[in-house]
Amino acid sequence: MSRRLLWGIIIVLLITNIASILILTNGSGGNMSDIMDEENLPKEVAKVGNDTITADQWIKSLRSAYGEDYLKSLINEKVVFQLAEEYDLAVNEKFMERELAITETASGIISEAEREQLRKEWKDDIQYTIYRDELLTRDIVIDEQEIQNYYSQNQDRFDFETSYQLSHIVVDDENTAESILDALNNGQAFGELAEQYSIDTYTNQNGGYLGYFTNDSTYLQNIYFTALNNLEPGQFSEPFETTEGTVILYLHHVIPEVELAYDDVKKHIRRLLAKQKLKVEPSVEVLWEEVGVEWIY
Incomplete structure (x- = not known):
């Protein structure tokens, strides 16, 4: 949180x-x-x-x-934020997008209006954390080669893969699936039908909600991603067969991939390595004197 x-x-x-x-x-x-x-x-x-x-x-x-x-x-x-402005600190735009994308994968089902508002709040929190860590570690010297080595060893960790937000309804037979499909086409809510009909006890009480998944996820059967090829956000699939039953898939939202180059993450890696060298993480209060904080309350 x-x-x-x-x-x-x-x-x-x-x-x-x-x-x-x-x-x-x-x-x-x-x-x-x-x-x-x-x-x-x-x-x-x-x-x-x-x-x-x-x-x-x-x-x-x-x-x-x-x-x-x-x-x-x-x-x-x-x-x-005052010191960040004074020292002209900035956050790499692509790195910010990657951080926002990661944060969004934990957000659940939200409307576009909610997403827009939350992204503003998430961005403020991410900026605060980055600026804070930059200020608290600015005096720690990290060799460029050490940063490059860390990037080479962890390069795959910095990219964000395209993520699909999914729900599903699982039933025992195709006839039931076709009946649900008719109800969906007549405007009945996917979540309500999932609660009523889905035999997946892990998700049915949450409206069939599965969460976010990437193409290389091993949690879902490959046929799920085949079905995704024909969907846009807000659409549901035709019924398809899996080892668990007949499935109707719903695509809520897609977060596009973010690929980061070395220059996009160099400052982030420097902060990580610098924090590792700290025996105790300092409090922001060590910065108060620079700004001039008068404790009145």
């Missing part, structure tokens, strides 16, 4: 808890800006039997539990 996503979840939970408590206490929702304004909080935010929890107790507890760590994360982010 990314740093941004983790803190986002924490903040959402905190806001949700604030709203819930006040709704229960006051009997109405109120305006969210009022809810989050400490001056508008009631003196008591909850009653527990004969006891009460005051707003002051609650706010202090939240700050104690989450406030300092979250504030540090915000400071760290600003420090890293």
Whole structure:
């Protein structure tokens, strides 16, 4: 889970808890800006039997539990991006595409609008990580030959192969498959039909979702990739026979390949090798003095 996503979840939970408590206490929702304004909080935010929890107790507890760590994360982010701008740091575009592609393979089924928004968030997280590691390892000297050797030994690891996001429905016989095909052609959702009919107990409760696969995957039978040749994203296949049963395949999305040359990954390898030479990974806080951080809170 990314740093941004983790803190986002924490903040959402905190806001949700604030709203819930006040709704229960006051009997109405109120305006969210009022809810989050400490001056508008009631003196008591909850009653527990004969006891009460005051707003002051609650706010202090939240700050104690989450406030300092979250504030540090915000400071760290600003420090890293300010120094990245100062030192004119940049991320190789093809390397960024490869990192975004890898991240997307763990995203599940999402809409194009969600994908566009998530890619912006992923890009911010990836940039932060790269800039942070570049800044924290900038004084460590790595010989060019060492970088070249690492690339030669691990070259295949840096390319991203075309990946297909798939779901399937597996049934016992062709007649059932044809009935499902009719339902699909009439607009019924693939996931609903998978839950209802698929005999694949590993995927049917998830709408038949398989995940992302490359052409050299050994998890799926070769006939799956033959069926893919006739599909565009958003399309389903004609039924085909496998050793597991009769299958209808659905193609959600395709992430194209990304091939990286030495120059595309040289800085990444330097960071990897430099971090290996660190006995203890330093905190971003060692960079605070360069920017000038005043801890007010």
